[in-house]
Amino acid sequence: MKPIKFSIPMLLVGLLVAAPALAHSQAHEGHHTQATIKEQKPWGIAGDAGEVGRTIEIRMTDQMRFTPDRLQVRQGETIRFVHHNDGKMLHEFVIGTRQTLDEHAAMMLRFPGMEHDEPYMAHVSPGQVGEMIWTFNRAGEFDFACLIAGHYQAGMVGTIHVLAE
Structure with missing residues (x-):
């Protein structure tokens, strides 16, 4: 049997192909490895x-609910969200406006x-814990939801009221 010869270009191609897959799998556990x-x-x-001022723990269940599902924060506050997936299926926590969540939920139904991996999203596998850090620098009423196909439509949503300074 002949030994396999590796060239520098082959190794570089291998690294380029593997890196996004690794980053994606880690992102779906709520951990961002890149800046x-x-x-x-x-x-x-x-x-x-x-900058974290406090931590808010969020529980996600297969009954398509968040606990708590109503939050109040102060404008300028930086929150560490710790997401516990108590279910047996993948759940996510996505912050946005009602319009952006509606649009994203429609895309998730089609695809x-x-x-996706944005800093305002955490994807948490069953029985796992995810985390994200977000600064609420604008006052108003915002929403969060699980946008996995069918979850949003089943009512897996919540609200965040950001009090003005």
């Missing part, structure tokens, strides 16, 4: 661990395997 891109959204911006 988070801070993009201002109507509901806030990705937060930094050093249920759609891959």
Whole structure:
């Protein structure tokens, strides 16, 4: 049997193919391994661990509910969300406006395997814990939801009231 010869180009191609798959699988556990891109959204911006003012624990169940499903935070507050998936199926926690969540939920129904990894989303496998850090720098009423096909439609939603400074 001849030994397999590897060339530098072959190794580079292998690394380029494997890296996105690894990043995607880790992202679906609610852990961001790459530097988070801070993009201002109507509901806030990705937060930094050093700025966390408090932690809010969220439980997700196969009864398509979040506990708690109503949150109140102060404008400017940075929150560490810890998501516990108590169910037997994948769940996610996505923050947005009602319009953006409605649009994203419709896309998820059309493309249920759609891959995405944004700092305002946490995907948590059954029995696992996910985490995200978010700064609420805009006052208003925002929503969160599980946008996995059928979950949103079954009522897996909640609200976040951000009190003005």
